[in-house]
Amino acid sequence: MITPDGAEIYIADQKDGLILWQDLQEPHGGFSTIRIGQETGSGWTQGEPSRLVFLPEKSYRRAQIVVTDVKFNSIVFIDQLTKRVVRRISDVGFAPRTIVVTPDGRKAYIGSEQPIPTGSIAILDLNHPIPHLEDKRISVPSPEGMAIFGRRLYVATQSGGGNDPVFIVDTVSDKVKSWIPGFAVGCNIAIVPPYGKKIYVARGNYPLSSIGEEKQSPLGVIQIGSWPRYQEKVSQPIPLAFNVPLVIVTKDGKTALVANGDKITAIDTRNDHVVGRSINLSSEADGFAVSKDRVYVWLPNDKPNPRLFTFDLRSAL
Incomplete structure (x- = not known):
């Protein structure tokens, strides 16, 4: 995750129970770390940080x-200025793997994938000095990826017997309004700015077809109609290399970047065509972000050590 001002990058290192952070204005300064975990009867026990989200400043x-902590079924708050853990909220769900904050910063949704095949989304009230969980939970099967546009929360899911839907939740009533079937295996979701007229759904290792010996997985595409009805229309999926776990869209809404296999592929959001050549990676990406035309890719399984791979979006594709 990159902060909105593009100054800092934060990475969840689930294996070692750490948040890595770096000042992008000092790229040669290296990473500093923040421990995620809890004191238990046997001493310090490291957590399993999964997803990160930025919470803007308020009065x-x-x-x-x-940060979502999968091991302790909790979320952890880190003060951006001091880089210290300032709060932890437990019992947000079983195995929380995804979190999003509403644009006004007043509410967060935490998706927990288990117990399979149920899962749930917890609602966190952030409109107070001390945030608290609301009693209500939104029931969806194994939510894995979420994105918000306006008052609509889109949720990519799994455990739907090969027909996993994208659920649409109204963020005012916090009720499921509708769903779009046929998006197995939903891992991640991205909305095309600035008008939110298109959604891309990363569908993991769902097999689409094969070209010779090469397996392929799809990037799902959903077109969104205009206000007030916002009718959804499913478009032809985009075939990519096998395993499509991650998708993000540039701030200007022109390009979608997709992790597929050991590649990063760019998609022109106007016509859903692949742009230029894919960027080959030395291992599969576990997360990536883009800021000011610079793409940052986290490669935790790179040998001999995990590393942050970067490239310029304008010149590389």
């Missing part, structure tokens, strides 16, 4: 980084 709080 009653400083800017914070919020």
